[in-house]
Amino acid sequence: MAKPKISSDWMGGCAGCHMSFLDMDERIIKLVELADLRSTPITDLKVPDESGVDVGILEGSVMNTANEEVVHRMRERCKILVALGDCAVFGGVPAMRNFFTIEETLRRGYVETESTDENGKVPDDPELCKQTRVRAVHEVVPVELHVPGCPPDPDVIFYVLSELAQGRMPELKGDKINWH
Amino acid sequence: MVNITINGTSYEVPEGYTVLKAATEKGIHIPTLCDHPELTPYGGCRLCLVEVDGFRTPQPSCTLPVSNNMVIRTDTPAIHESRKFVLSLIFSERNHFCPYCQVSGGDCELQNSAYDEGMTYWPIQPNWKNFPVDASHPYIILEHNRCILCRRCVRACGELVGNFTLGVEERGANSILMADLGVPLGESTCVSCGTCVQVCPTGALIDRWSAYRGREEESKSQKTICTACSVGCGIEVFTRHNNIVKIYGDWDAAINKGVICEKGRFLPMVEKRERVLTPIVKQDGKPKAATWQNALEAIAAKWSKGEVAALVSDRLPAETLSFVSHLVGSDKVSVIESAGDATSGLKKPFEGKLADLKKSDCVVVVGTNLAEDHEVAGFFVKRLVPSGTSVILIDSESNPLDQVADVVLKPAKGGEAALLQLLADGKATEVAAKAAELLAKASNPVFIYGKSASELTIKAAVEAAQKFHGVVLGTRGGANSLLTAFLGMEKETQLDKAKAVLIVLADDEPSQKLIHQLEKVPFKVVLAAYHSQLSAQADVVLPVAMWAEESGTFISMDGHVQQAVASINPPEEVKSSKEAVQEIASRLGIKVNGESWKDLLKSKAVVTEIVEA
Numbered sequence: 135m136a137k138p139k140i141s142s143d144w145m146g147g148c149a150g151c152h153m154s155f156l157d158m159d160e161r162i163i164k165l166v167e168l169a170d171l172r173s174t175p176i177t178d179l180k181v182p183d184e185s186g187v188d189v190g191i192l193e194g195s196v197m198n199t200a201n202e203e204v205v206h207r208m209r210e211r212c213k214i215l216v217a218l219g220d221c222a223v224f225g226g227v228p229a230m231r232n233f234f235t236i237e238e239t240l241r242r243g244y245v246e247t248e249s250t251d252e253n254g255k256v257p258d259d260p261e262l263c264k265q266t267r268v269r270a271v272h273e274v275v276p277v278e279l280h281v282p283g284c285p286p287d288p289d290v291i292f293y294v295l296s297e298l299a300q301g302r303m304p305e306l307k308g309d310k311i312n313w314h
Numbered sequence: 315m316v317n318i319t320i321n322g323t324s325y326e327v328p329e330g331y332t333v334l335k336a337a338t339e340k341g342i343h344i345p346t347l348c349d350h351p352e353l354t355p356y357g358g359c360r361l362c363l364v365e366v367d368g369f370r371t372p373q374p375s376c377t378l379p380v381s382n383n384m385v386i387r388t389d390t391p392a393i394h395e396s397r398k399f400v401l402s403l404i405f406s407e408r409n410h411f412c413p414y415c416q417v418s419g420g421d422c423e424l425q426n427s428a429y430d431e432g433m434t435y436w437p438i439q440p441n442w443k444n445f446p447v448d449a450s451h452p453y454i455i456l457e458h459n460r461c462i463l464c465r466r467c468v469r470a471c472g473e474l475v476g477n478f479t480l481g482v483e484e485r486g487a488n489s490i491l492m493a494d495l496g497v498p499l500g501e502s503t504c505v506s507c508g509t510c511v512q513v514c515p516t517g518a519l520i521d522r523w524s525a526y527r528g529r530e531e532e533s534k535s536q537k538t539i540c541t542a543c544s545v546g547c548g549i550e551v552f553t554r555h556n557n558i559v560k561i562y563g564d565w566d567a568a569i570n571k572g573v574i575c576e577k578g579r580f581l582p583m584v585e586k587r588e589r590v591l592t593p594i595v596k597q598d599g600k601p602k603a604a605t606w607q608n609a610l611e612a613i614a615a616k617w618s619k620g621e622v623a624a625l626v627s628d629r630l631p632a633e634t635l636s637f638v639s640h641l642v643g644s645d646k647v648s649v650i651e652s653a654g655d656a657t658s659g660l661k662k663p664f665e666g667k668l669a670d671l672k673k674s675d676c677v678v679v680v681g682t683n684l685a686e687d688h689e690v691a692g693f694f695v696k697r698l699v700p701s702g703t704s705v706i707l708i709d710s711e712s713n714p715l716d717q718v719a720d721v722v723l724k725p726a727k728g729g730e731a732a733l734l735q736l737l738a739d740g741k742a743t744e745v746a747a748k749a750a751e752l753l754a755k756a757s758n759p760v761f762i763y764g765k766s767a768s769e770l771t772i773k774a775a776v777e778a779a780q781k782f783h784g785v786v787l788g789t790r791g792g793a794n795s796l797l798t799a800f801l802g803m804e805k806e807t808q809l810d811k812a813k814a815v816l817i818v819l820a821d822d823e824p825s826q827k828l829i830h831q832l833e834k835v836p837f838k839v840v841l842a843a844y845h846s847q848l849s850a851q852a853d854v855v856l857p858v859a860m861w862a863e864e865s866g867t868f869i870s871m872d873g874h875v876q877q878a879v880a881s882i883n884p885p886e887e888v889k890s891s892k893e894a895v896q897e898i899a900s901r902l903g904i905k906v907n908g909e910s911w912k913d914l915l916k917s918k919a920v921v922t923e924i925v926e927a
C-alpha cells in the first residue's frame with residue numbers, strides 16, 4: 135500500500151507551528167517512513183498535488199483573499215484537513231485585528247508606524263489580494279481535526295501526524311489539549 | 315436525610331442540600347463556573363447541568379435542592395454535549411486570547427472545563443466585540459474581555475467582604491461589570507481586599523503583582539496565618555524559587571474562611587523596604603557590616619544585667635516573646651508604643667469569639683477603627699448589614715464605618731463610657747435614643763472595643779453585654795497582642811534607667827515617636843528585617859526574618875492558638891527572631907525558654923477562652 139500523502143501550507147500565522155513541527159527532531163525520519171511528505175512552505179514543493187493528498191495541514195488564520203485561496207485549494211485537494219495552532223483553530227494573534235476596521239489597520243501599518251510618515255501609501259494595486267475580517271479555518275471550510283496550541287507541542291504534532299499516517303484519527307484528550 | 319441516586323448508586327444526604335453539594339460530598343465531579351462553595355448559589359452559567367428523572371430539561375445542580383428518591387445522572391453523552399454547548403456560548407461572548415493570559419495552563423477554571431470536555435476549538439466563534447480594560451486600580455486589572463459574568467466577584471464583594479463595590483450594568487450581550495455606579499475600579503469604594511480576584515474563575519481579574527510569576531502547579535503552597543493584625547486570618551502562601559508568587563485567603567481557616575484584607579494579600583507583594591542582610595556594628599560612630607560573632611561580642615561588652623530593657627513588636631511569635639522576657643526579665647519588656655492594658659482590672663474571661671458575630675443582630679463598635687486596623691473583623695460586621703443587623707458606632711473621631719452604621723455617635727473624647735452606659739440604661743436622648751432602642755430590641759448584641767477604649771469603656775461594654783445577653787470582643791493591636799497583654803508587656807516603657815535597650819522590630823517600621831523615645835539611650839540593639847531610621851542609629855543591628863520566613867505561635871484576638879509556618883527561607887545571614895534572641899542569650903550565658911508562655915496560660919485567666927488548634 136502506498137504511504138499516505140501529507141501536505142501543509144500556511145496563511146496568517148508566524149511560522150511558529152511549522153517550527154514546532156520541525157522540533158519533533160529525529161522523529162521526523164520516523165514520520166517520513168510512515169508517510170509521504172509532499173508540499174510544505176519549508177520544502178521545495180510548495181503546492182499540494184493536484185491529484186490530491188490524504189492529509190492537509192494548515193497553519194495560520196484566514197486574513198485576506200489570498201489566504202482564502204490557499205484554504206480552498208487545500209480543502210479541495212485533501213481528505214482530512216487539520217487546523218494546526220491557535221491561529222488556524224481560533225483566529226489567534228491576527229484576530230486581534232478584528233477589533234479595528236481594515237482601513238485603520240492598513241493606515242497604521244503603512245502610514246502611522248514609527249518608521250513611516252504621512253507620505254506612506256496604502257498599496258491599492260488591483261492585483262493585490264483584499265484584506266478581510268480575520269477568521270479561523272473552520273469559518274471558511276469544514277475542518278476534520280483541530281490541533282490547538284500557540285504553537286502546539288512537537289510531541290502532540292508527532293502524535294497527530296503519526297496516527298493520521300497510520301490511518302487512525304488521533305484523539306486529543308487530557309494533556310494533549312493545550313490552547314496556550 | 316433523603317435518598318437520592320446518582321449515576322446508578324444510591325446515597326443518603328441531608329435534606330436542604332443542593333444536588334451539586336450532595337454530588338461533591340460523594341466524590342462525584344460536576345463542573346461549575348458560577349458556583350463557589352462560600353457564596354450563595356446563583357445558577358447563572360449552566361455548566362453544572364445534570365439529568366434528573368421527571369424533568370423535561372437538564373437542571374442546574376448548583377441551585378436544585380435534593381428531594382427524596384431523586385434520580386440524577388451527571389455523566390451521559392447528552393450532558394457532555396450540553397456542557398460543550400454552554401462552554402461554546404461562553405467563549406463566543408468575549409475574547410479569550412489564552413496564550414497571553416496569566417491563568418492559562420492550569421489556573422483558569424473556564425479553560426480547564428473546556429479541556430475536560432475535550433474541546434479543541436470553539437464551535438461558535440466570538441464576534442470580536444471590543445470590551446474595555448480597567449487598569450485604574452493599584453493591585454487589580456479588570457480585563458472585561460475575559461469576564462464570563464459569573465458574578466462570583468460581585469457576590470464575594472457583597473456577601474464576604476460586605477463592601478458591595480461590584481455590580482453589573484447594561485443588559486444581555488452588553489452586560490458588563492461595574493464598580494459602584496460606573497466609576498473606574500481604582501476610584502471606587504473598593505478596599506483592595508482582593509477577594510474578587512481570588513474567586514474569579516477566569517483571568518478577568520488580574521492581580522498585577524502575581525500575574526505571570528508562576529502558575530499554581532509550578533508553585534509551592536504553604537498554609538499559614540497572616541501576622542499583620544490580631545484577627546489571625548488563615549492564608550495560603552504560594553512561592554516559587556523562594557519568592558512569594560501570591561497570597562490567598564485559606565478557605566479552610568476557621569476564623570476567616572478565605573477572606574483576607576489588603577494587608578494580608580497585597581501589602582507583602584509591594585514591600586519596597588531594603589532588607590538588613592548582615593549584622594551591623596557601629597564603629598567610630600559609623601555603622602559597619604559585621605559577623606554574627608562580632609555583633610554578639612559588641613552586645614556582650616555593653617550588657618549589664620538588670621540594666622537592659624526590651625521593646626518588642628506585638629507581632630512576634632510567642633516563642634520570641636518568651637525568650638526576650640527571660641533575657642532581660644519580664645518586668646523590663648514592653649510593647650513598642652504600648653497604650654497599656656485596659657483590661658488588667660477586669661475579671662476574666664469576659665470576651666467571646668469573632669464567630670459570635672455571625673448570629674448578631676446588633677453590633678456596637680467603640681474605640682476602634684476596624685476598617686483600618688482589623689479589616690477582616692470589619693468585613694464581618696459590614697456583611698451583616700443586608701440581613702438587617704444594626705450597627706452602632708461610637709467614636710469621637712471620623713471612622714470609615716460611619717458609612718454603614720445605622721447610628722453614628724460622636725461623643726467628646728473620653729465620653730464613650732458614659733454614653734455606653736446611657737445606652738444600656740435606656741436613658742439616652744436624641745440620636746442616641748435610636749441606638750438605645752436598637753440595642754434594647756437586639757437578641758444577640760455584640761460589643762466590639764479596640765485599642766483606644768479606656769478601662770471605663772470596656773467595663774461599660776461588659777456591663778451592657780451582661781444586661782442584654784450579648785458578647786464583648788476586643789480587637790487590640792498586632793498579631794500577638796492578646797499574648798503580650800497577658801504576659802504583662804502592655805505597659806508604658808521605662809527607659810530612664812536603662813543602660814541598653816534591645817528593640818525587636820522584625821517587620822515593624824519604627825515610628826518617629828519611638829525613634830525620639832530612644833534618642834538618649836546609650837546603647838541600642840535593634841533586631842530588624844528592614845533598614846530604617848532606627849537601624850541607622852543603632853549600635854548593633856541583627857538581621858532577622860520577615861514574617862514569611864519565621865515560624866511560631868500566635869494567639870488571635872479571640873484566643874485561637876495558631877501556628878505561623880515559614881513559607882520561604884531567609885537570606886543567608888538572616889536568622890529568625892527566635893534564633894537571634896537565643897544567640898544573644900547563649901553568648902551571655904542566660905537560660906531562656908520559649909515555651910514558658912504555655913505554662914502561664916494554664917495558671918492564669920485570659921480575657922477570652924483559649925482555643926487550641
Ligand code: SF4
Binds near residue numbers: 416
Ligand atoms: S480567561 Fe481562561 S479561557 Fe479566557 S483567555 Fe484566560 S486562560 Fe483563556
Ligand code: SF4
Binds near residue numbers: 477479480503505511
Ligand atoms: S478588592 Fe475587595 S473590595 Fe475591592 S472590589 Fe474586590 S472584593 Fe470588592
Ligand code: SF4
Binds near residue numbers: 464467514516
Ligand atoms: S470578573 Fe471574574 S468573577 Fe467577576 S463576573 Fe467576570 S469572570 Fe466572574
Ligand code: SF4
Binds near residue numbers: 541545547
Ligand atoms: S484582618 Fe488582619 S490577619 Fe486578617 S488578613 Fe487582614 S491584616 Fe491579616
Ligand code: FES
Binds near residue numbers: 357363376
Ligand atoms: S455552576 Fe451551576 S449554573 Fe453555574
